Amino acid sequence: MSDGAAGQFLCRSDELAERGRGVVFDLLLWRQPARGFALRIDGRAVAYVNRCAHVPTELDWNPGDFLDAERRTIVCAVHGAQYSPASGHCLGGPCGRNGLIVIDVHESDGQVYWYPSRDIAPIEFDDGPEATSTEPCAP
Ligand code: FES
Numbered sequence: 001m002s003d004g005a006a007g008q009f010l011c012r013s014d015e016l017a018e019r020g021r022g023v024v025f026d027l028l029l030w031r032q033p034a035r036g037f038a039l040r041i042d043g044r045a046v047a048y049v050n051r052c053a054h055v056p057t058e059l060d061w062n063p064g065d066f067l068d069a070e071r072r073t074i075v076c077a078v079h080g081a082q083y084s085p086a087s088g089h090c091l092g093g094p095c096g097r098n099g100l101i102v103i104d105v106h107e108s109d110g111q112v113y114w115y116p117s118r119d120i121a122p123i124e125f126d127d128g129p130e131a132t133s134t135e136p137c138a139p
Helices: 128-132
Strands: 008-012 023-029 032-041 044-049 090-092 102-108 111-115
Touching: 008 023, 023 111, 032 102, 032 111
Parallel strands: none
Antiparallel strands: 008 111, 023 032, 032 044, 044 102, 102 111
């Protein structure tokens, strides 16, 4: 876990099937909106920023589809870079030596939490002025 940062609820544990579809979630990467995704690999929950190391674009073929047909590697839908689903390391293709950005996750009591880091933060929800106003609408 990262720097004592508070865990952020990601999903229920039973939403992550072994080598199944990923659970996608919003976050801030270097203060910019981005997405992360979680998978279950060999029984363990893992999560990465949904951003290819080749060109900074999202990886999934369809929302939540990150793995190849044999469910062995994460494959980028754009140019086919392959990543280890257990570590995020590049296994082949145009990602070169670069891997996916790892997000720390922890499972507890049937729930999966992710942990912010120096580069990755939760989205802050702004209720906006209309949500806090107690003034009635003008006729
Ligand atoms: S953008 Fe992912 S392999 Fe090129």
